[in-house]
Amino acid sequence: MQDVRISGVGEYVGKTVTLSGWLYNKRGSSKVQFLLVRDGSGTIQAIGSKADLGEERFALARELTQETSVRVTGEISEEPRAPGGYEMHLHEFEVVGESVDYPITPKEHGVDFLLERRHLWLRSKKQHAVLTIRSEIIAAIHEFMHREDFLHVDAPIFTPAAVEGTTTLFEVEYFDDRAYLTQSGQLYMEAAAAAFGKAYCFGPSFRAEKSKTRRHLTEFWHMEPEMAYADLDDVMDVTENLLEFIVARVLERHRDLLEQVLERDVDKLALAKAPFPRISYDEAVALLNENGQDFEWGGDFGAEDETKLSEHFDRPCFVHRFPSAIKAFYMAPDPDDPRACLSVDCIASEGYGEIVGGGQRSDDLAFLEARIAEHGLPMEPYEWYLDLRRYGSFPHAGFGMGLERVVAWITGRRHIRECIPFPRMMSRITP
Ligand code: 4AD
Ligand code: MG
Numbered sequence: 001m002q003d004v005r006i007s008g009v010g011e012y013v014g015k016t017v018t019l020s021g022w023l024y025n026k027r028g029s030s031k032v033q034f035l036l037v038r039d040g041s042g043t044i045q046a047i048g049s050k051a052d053l054g055e056e057r058f059a060l061a062r063e064l065t066q067e068t069s070v071r072v073t074g075e076i077s078e079e080p081r082a083p084g085g086y087e088m089h090l091h092e093f094e095v096v097g098e099s100v101d102y103p104i105t106p107k108e109h110g111v112d113f114l115l116e117r118r119h120l121w122l123r124s125k126k127q128h129a130v131l132t133i134r135s136e137i138i139a140a141i142h143e144f145m146h147r148e149d150f151l152h153v154d155a156p157i158f159t160p161a162a163v164e165g166t167t168t169l170f171e172v173e174y175f176d177d178r179a180y181l182t183q184s185g186q187l188y189m190e191a192a193a194a195a196f197g198k199a200y201c202f203g204p205s206f207r208a209e210k211s212k213t214r215r216h217l218t219e220f221w222h223m224e225p226e227m228a229y230a231d232l233d234d235v236m237d238v239t240e241n242l243l244e245f246i247v248a249r250v251l252e253r254h255r256d257l258l259e260q261v262l263e264r265d266v267d268k269l270a271l272a273k274a275p276f277p278r279i280s281y282d283e284a285v286a287l288l289n290e291n292g293q294d295f296e297w298g299g300d301f302g303a304e305d306e307t308k309l310s311e312h313f314d315r316p317c318f319v320h321r322f323p324s325a326i327k328a329f330y331m332a333p334d335p336d337d338p339r340a341c342l343s344v345d346c347i348a349s350e351g352y353g354e355i356v357g358g359g360q361r362s363d364d365l366a367f368l369e370a371r372i373a374e375h376g377l378p379m380e381p382y383e384w385y386l387d388l389r390r391y392g393s394f395p396h397a398g399f400g401m402g403l404e405r406v407v408a409w410i411t412g413r414r415h416i417r418e419c420i421p422f423p424r425m426m427s428r429i430t431p
Pocket of ligand 1: 354
């Protein structure tokens with residue numbers, strides 16, 4: 001592994017170092033070449049002159065092609081005008097691997113062309129920035145959850161039963177039987193909440209979504225906390241504190257990527273501070289109708305409705321107490337309204353849509369048995385889950401946060417396909 005990475009060259013000013021990377025771009029004249037080299041941690045300009053390199057090496061430098069892997073050796077100096085603040089005075093370079101006709105050039109490409117070459121597209125500046133921020137968000141989530149005393153408990157991916165409805169289940173062969181790819185780790189986290197009080201899982205969830213929207217992946221990363229002796233309000237409290245923490249951390253560490261590379265309006269993002277506004281489903285329906293949307297009570301919000309709702313607030317908002325009929329079987333009924341349940345969605349600001357869904361779970365065995373039957377689900381695969389109501393049932397609540405949705409909101413990407421390294425969608429499973 002290399003000793004010096006470009007992100008750390010500041011400690012080597014005046015010294016000669018070797019950096020290993022790829023040629024991002026180059027420009028120059030017949031006397032001097034500016035090689036823009038990237039190594040994953042950053043980019044640096046290496047300046048090679050004919051005088052220093054000699055006729056033959058200089059001619060070779062002039063012919064280097066985009067994404068050729070190279071080792072460059074030279075002296076580091078400070079240069080405030082250079083990207084990154086430093087540059088290299090090139091003494092020597094070595095071609096490690098050639099790159100002939102690299103397909104992604106600095107000109108504009110269509111998104112299908114780029115997605116087809118996602119394995120290479122990751123090297124581009126914007127994609128690099130989005131995935132850097134994704135990694136920071138993941139780290140921030142773990143840090144926050146650890147600080148709040150949640151235990152990280154992994155949920156299985158092969159499962160015997162549906163969590164979020166049968167229409168989006170992926171069925172797989174499982175020896176002589178059938179299994180499903182998990183839609184959510186929630187049911188397992190409810191077991192974990194009884195064991196540990198506060199738990200969360202963070203892994204992939206799968207939805208056979210037949211919708212080709214910009215917010216749906218068939219495989220997404222799902223962070224799901226579950227809390228014992230907690231209610232709907234606790235879900236909203238934890239969600240807003242978590243989102244505030246994540247945004248603050250990204251702004252603290254990657255403001256430059258947001259502003260300069262991704263052109264995100266960071267002032268708007270910085271408004272995401274707790275408390276977030278909380279409105280009921282009924283209030284949301286009224287708000288939509290007052291503002292010209294023709295929305296009927298009982299329906300689920302579409303992308304446009306969520307966008308309209310978000311326009312009323314300067315930060316993410318909560319919509320709580322949805323009609324039971326449009327939510328999953330496990331939702332606790334609202335004691336004040338028989339049609340509603342203690343569910344909540346958090347809708348991101350600026351039209352980025354739902355980023356969190358959750359609520360309070362029913363802790364009543366008979367109610368859940370009835371709901372499972374009403375939903376046309378087989379009872380047997382849920383027996384273990386119902387045990388949680390047989391052996392010390394307890395009030396509890398939790399939520400699921402879709403990582404890519406959060407990344408899209410924070411980085412200002414219109415489509416969540418750019419917010420995961422290798423997106424899986426209805427029409428795409430390669431690369
Ligand atoms: O609202 P959902 O379906 O809720 C659940 O799965 C609950 N069991 C979570 C829980 O309470 N533990 O999904 C939760 C979140 C959504 O708000 C969204 O952010 C994300 O998961 N999500 C998706 N992200 C990308 N592509 C999809 N197809 C998604 N479906 C849900
Ligand atoms: Mg939802």
